[in-house]
Amino acid sequence: MTLTISPIAQHGMLRCDPRTKLAFTLTVGCFCLTSAGGDAPVMQQARGVLICCTFLLLAGSGRLKQALAMGLFSVACVGLAHVTAHWHGTAAWFSTMSLTMWMQMLPSGVAAYWLMATTTASELTSALQRMHIPQAVTIPLAVMFRFFPTAAEEQRAINDAMRMRGVHIRGRKANRMLEYRVVPLVANMVRIGDELTQAALTRGLGARTERTSIARIGFHGLDIVLLTACGACCALWALTAFGVLS
Amino acid sequence: MTGTAIDFCHVSFAYANGAAGLRDTTIAFDAGQVIVLCGASGCGKTTMTRLINALAPQYFPGILHGNVTVAGVDTRTTDIATLAEHVGSVFQNPDSQFFTMNVRDELAFACENLAMPPDLIRERVESTARAYALTDLLDRPLADMSGGQRQRVACAAISVARPPIVVLDEPTSNLDATSINALRGIVARWKREGRTVVIAEHRLSWLDGLVDTALILDGGRVVRRFTGQQWRNLSDSERLHLDLRPVTVQQLRSIRVSRHPHTPTHQADGNSSPAYHVNGFRYRYRHTRHDTLDISDMTIPCGAVTTVIGLNGAGKSTFARCLQGLDRRCRGTLIAPDGARLQARQRLDACTTVLQDVNRELFTESVLAEVMLSQPCENERAALDILDSLGLRQLADRHPMSLSGGQKQRVAIAAAIASQRPIIIVDEPTSGLDLRHMREVSSLIRGLAERGRTIVAVTHDPEFALEVSDYVAQLVDGRLADWYPVTTPGGTAKLLDALVPDCDSPLSHAGDQSPSQRDAGQ
Numbered sequence: 001m002t003l004t005i006s007p008i009a010q011h012g013m014l015r016c017d018p019r020t021k022l023a024f025t026l027t028v029g030c031f032c033l034t035s036a037g038g039d040a041p042v043m044q045q046a047r048g049v050l051i052c053c054t055f056l057l058l059a060g061s062g063r064l065k066q067a068l069a070m071g072l073f074s075v076a077c078v079g080l081a082h083v084t085a086h087w088h089g090t091a092a093w094f095s096t097m098s099l100t101m102w103m104q105m106l107p108s109g110v111a112a113y114w115l116m117a118t119t120t121a122s123e124l125t126s127a128l129q130r131m132h133i134p135q136a137v138t139i140p141l142a143v144m145f146r147f148f149p150t151a152a153e154e155q156r157a158i159n160d161a162m163r164m165r166g167v168h169i170r171g172r173k174a175n176r177m178l179e180y181r182v183v184p185l186v187a188n189m190v191r192i193g194d195e196l197t198q199a200a201l202t203r204g205l206g207a208r209t210e211r212t213s214i215a216r217i218g219f220h221g222l223d224i225v226l227l228t229a230c231g232a233c234c235a236l237w238a239l240t241a242f243g244v245l246s
Numbered sequence: 247m248t249g250t251a252i253d254f255c256h257v258s259f260a261y262a263n264g265a266a267g268l269r270d271t272t273i274a275f276d277a278g279q280v281i282v283l284c285g286a287s288g289c290g291k292t293t294m295t296r297l298i299n300a301l302a303p304q305y306f307p308g309i310l311h312g313n314v315t316v317a318g319v320d321t322r323t324t325d326i327a328t329l330a331e332h333v334g335s336v337f338q339n340p341d342s343q344f345f346t347m348n349v350r351d352e353l354a355f356a357c358e359n360l361a362m363p364p365d366l367i368r369e370r371v372e373s374t375a376r377a378y379a380l381t382d383l384l385d386r387p388l389a390d391m392s393g394g395q396r397q398r399v400a401c402a403a404i405s406v407a408r409p410p411i412v413v414l415d416e417p418t419s420n421l422d423a424t425s426i427n428a429l430r431g432i433v434a435r436w437k438r439e440g441r442t443v444v445i446a447e448h449r450l451s452w453l454d455g456l457v458d459t460a461l462i463l464d465g466g467r468v469v470r471r472f473t474g475q476q477w478r479n480l481s482d483s484e485r486l487h488l489d490l491r492p493v494t495v496q497q498l499r500s501i502r503v504s505r506h507p508h509t510p511t512h513q514a515d516g517n518s519s520p521a522y523h524v525n526g527f528r529y530r531y532r533h534t535r536h537d538t539l540d541i542s543d544m545t546i547p548c549g550a551v552t553t554v555i556g557l558n559g560a561g562k563s564t565f566a567r568c569l570q571g572l573d574r575r576c577r578g579t580l581i582a583p584d585g586a587r588l589q590a591r592q593r594l595d596a597c598t599t600v601l602q603d604v605n606r607e608l609f610t611e612s613v614l615a616e617v618m619l620s621q622p623c624e625n626e627r628a629a630l631d632i633l634d635s636l637g638l639r640q641l642a643d644r645h646p647m648s649l650s651g652g653q654k655q656r657v658a659i660a661a662a663i664a665s666q667r668p669i670i671i672v673d674e675p676t677s678g679l680d681l682r683h684m685r686e687v688s689s690l691i692r693g694l695a696e697r698g699r700t701i702v703a704v705t706h707d708p709e710f711a712l713e714v715s716d717y718v719a720q721l722v723d724g725r726l727a728d729w730y731p732v733t734t735p736g737g738t739a740k741l742l743d744a745l746v747p748d749c750d751s752p753l754s755h756a757g758d759q760s761p762s763q764r765d766a767g768q
Contacts, residue, residue: 120348121346121347121351122346122351122358142345149389150342154606157603157606160572161599161606162609163572164594164599165620165665166594166595166619166665167609167619179609180610183609183610183611183647184605184607184609187647188605188606196343196345198301198337199335199342199344199345200345201301201305201327201330202299202326202329202333202334203334203356203403203407204356204359205327205355207330207331207359207360207361211358211361212357212362212364212367213354213364214350214351214354215351
């Protein structure tokens, strides 16, 4: 099992609009990571629903194994948290701390992973364009999608070259490893960025103020369900904040 | 479209950074022609392509005198992106000319930028994919494709917008014979469709029969102009006089090498010349069922050049990585002449590789430091001697990244010499080199072999392979399909058959490899 993020375009029932995905990921982040809404029982239940949704969405997007593994991990965290709750001393404090941290971070991580793994760069940019976000923002974002895998590949190749030339942790030049790595990496990234820009310009990027896109985006059944859920969470938060619900 | 497609009127271009450009050039190309630009590195042919697609002076700053008119449009007043409707560009490096992650988005990219209606784009993407035999690959990630497939995608991606003019800058540098043949098919198609095709190239024979005009540039000027007929009839001696690589397939096939068969110096008796033996090299990518590489036995004679050839994706680069000992997933040993069995860890210290992209292996702040980094014990005198022997002495204090491509490659070779490791692997050392530089590299490599180093050269370049090889190992689908000394009767013919695109055959789109079979590290 690997956590690859090369996006798989979604089809059928489970396809939803990138804007929905963004809203959902933000909602999960808001309520699970930063615990907005406090400890009100209603909010705890809403959080539970959000977390279940997150895992189901990931599983439904064709990454069943990853969803199961992370689901099991979070169940294990909850179980352990129950056990360590009865402990005392530094060990208890430390384990509670780390388990709580995992439990808070994991749902947002899963949601972000789902967002990345199901959205192609072209879907994302056209969704952002419909939100009237200017090309000055969307184009660099699209480049980033393209750039990270290239940077990773470049990094691997430089690593190989360093091992081949005998620059490694046990070697006599160990103290200069960082410097040696940075020079070719930066030089190559600049060159690749340069070539990428030339290719993009000669294929008309920036010729028009508006681009069109073949990405099929738009709101469907699942979008309505998810956006309603996000709205409901916010509504519950407002209601608890004003003391209507407790 | 008839009439003049591209018109240079007293055009001079000087790069702002001082690099050589183009000087007072007046020339016009008729629409529908295939034009090839040749000449040594730095002669101005790339500048000419950049002037056509307006990258110069709009992206590469510099001073432009005169007028360049492309498809009736002045390139000075039209921006690059708008010119994209008229001019499509294919570049040398297929890795860095993609903007998206999969083939479908890539094909749509140009049309999306030109704000065509989505349904029209979808239709064009489908029809273009059919024409370029990419239908099965439409939803595949670009990262999984071989060099040949990527270059085909690059060609298709500009065809979608149907520009009347196409510019290619050294498009075959990283391609094998089959992929070059496919590219030839694409150029022929463009010609049939009436497009004007301008190609800046060192390798020329793949265009045999397609060229309508050939220009030879030198020092930023057009020094010779040939019609298609004159070009085809260019004699071998005149071609050599002009420092050109073979112009026709026939010229390429008739290259003769005058070299004596490799005679091992330490030969004890007739059968046991010293050699390394590859034993049970196996490599399997994750998530695949078959070995990408499976070589049970292969001989690499000492003090000789063994050339490893094969199509893109046949496992050549994987083999080089395994031999170097870079990958823990690779199994197998290398048996040294003294009987020592070298595992991957020991091979890291027994071999050294001059990478295809030398930028990845130059780490230090000066050429001298680069060479000394490779020495088992630092010795400035010895390092300077090595630099001397490669004509790099005066560059000793320069930063490696500030050198030209050819100089960087020589620095990498100097470092390989300094490492004193017995086996030197060179990966595609001549991609994108003109005749003179290719010869320099091959004589350098011959010299290393004659001084007792064991050389393994991975290459697609037929002329280079002919010049350097003592032995040839041909890989097919990761298996050793053939191994022979070049000097055996019929050896050169076999080598040429494997490396020269067969232009007589129907233009096929063969050469597709599954993603698991593509070369590692490319």
